[in-house]
Amino acid sequence: MDLSSELDAAADKLRSHFGTVPDRAIVLGSGLGDFVELWTDRETLPYSSLPGLVPSTVTGHKGQFVRGKFGDHLLLGMQGRLHFYEGYSMQQIVRPVEIMARAGVKQLIVTNAAGAVNAAYQPGDLMLISDHINLMGSNPLVGRSDLSYQEKFLDLSAAYHPALRTALRDAARSIALTVQEGVYVAVSGPVYETPAEIRMYRALGADACGMSTIPEVITANRLRMQVAGISCITNMGAGITGDLLSHDEVTDIAARAMQNFASLMSAALPQFSRAML
Ligand code: HPA
Numbered sequence: 001m002d003l004s005s006e007l008d009a010a011a012d013k014l015r016s017h018f019g020t021v022p023d024r025a026i027v028l029g030s031g032l033g034d035f036v037e038l039w040t041d042r043e044t045l046p047y048s049s050l051p052g053l054v055p056s057t058v059t060g061h062k063g064q065f066v067r068g069k070f071g072d073h074l075l076l077g078m079q080g081r082l083h084f085y086e087g088y089s090m091q092q093i094v095r096p097v098e099i100m101a102r103a104g105v106k107q108l109i110v111t112n113a114a115g116a117v118n119a120a121y122q123p124g125d126l127m128l129i130s131d132h133i134n135l136m137g138s139n140p141l142v143g144r145s146d147l148s149y150q151e152k153f154l155d156l157s158a159a160y161h162p163a164l165r166t167a168l169r170d171a172a173r174s175i176a177l178t179v180q181e182g183v184y185v186a187v188s189g190p191v192y193e194t195p196a197e198i199r200m201y202r203a204l205g206a207d208a209c210g211m212s213t214i215p216e217v218i219t220a221n222r223l224r225m226q227v228a229g230i231s232c233i234t235n236m237g238a239g240i241t242g243d244l245l246s247h248d249e250v251t252d253i254a255a256r257a258m259q260n261f262a263s264l265m266s267a268a269l270p271q272f273s274r275a276m277l
Pocket of ligand 1: 113114115116192193209210211234235236237238245250
């Protein structure tokens with residue numbers, strides 16, 4: 001089967017499993033997966049049951065689609081994502097996004113756990129992603145000779161949709177939640193950074209760093225989805241405080257920030273609906 005037919009088959013399976021696929025999806029990063037526990041009428045589908053999709057191998061990443069209602073909003077969730085550092089190719093890790101687009105998803109909210117590069121941030125902060133710097137060493141459009149020039153030489157000057165960024169900012173203000181707004185840099189991982197690297201990312205203009213998100217954001221932009229990005233700051237970048245970094249700490253802080261994240265989503269989603277019209 002060629003790639004396009006395989007993606008169509010996976011999108012058909014997503015549609016037939018869930019009946020309807022919501023037009024809005026959310027990728028839940030490390031520690032934020034339990035956001036779906038707040039949804040009603042939940043149904044799940046493991047990634048591994050779709051053709052061409054590989055399982056997530058990271059602790060804290062379940063590896064399934066979840067469909068349900070958060071308040072009045074029907075959402076498709078990705079509980080766990082695929083990472084470049086798991087040894088998957090860029091094209092493999094963006095497949096869920098390609099499948100969701102084919103199944104009718106038009107808006108994508110991408111979340112992650114990230115280390116603070118900006119020394120004024122604190123663990124537990126949420127950061128609205130304004131822009132990104134790709135230091136992963138590759139991107140998912142490399143080698144896609146099947147794509148048109150316009151899709152390959154993709155304009156990313158507003159990769160994070162301005163109306164959705166405004167909606168998130170307004171929503172945070174309306175619930176008196178202080179959020180940060182800044183630039184996310186992604187590296188391949190899986191090692192955390194050195195203090196010298198964190199200083200370099202700061203000099204480059206980054207505010208937070210992580211190991212995901214950018215491939216999905218590039219693909220979602222190629223597929224003309226509206227994209228919003230939110231980082232949960234789980235730790236200070238290496239060398240800022242002298243504390244050592246651990247994956248358990250990352251998932252623990254993100255889980256604790258989840259309630260703020262849920263409040264932010266609850267306030268922002270009505271405005272996201274308007275942006276889609
Ligand atoms: N660096 C990279 N990725 C991360 C970090 C970090 O400090 N924290 C959570 N994800």
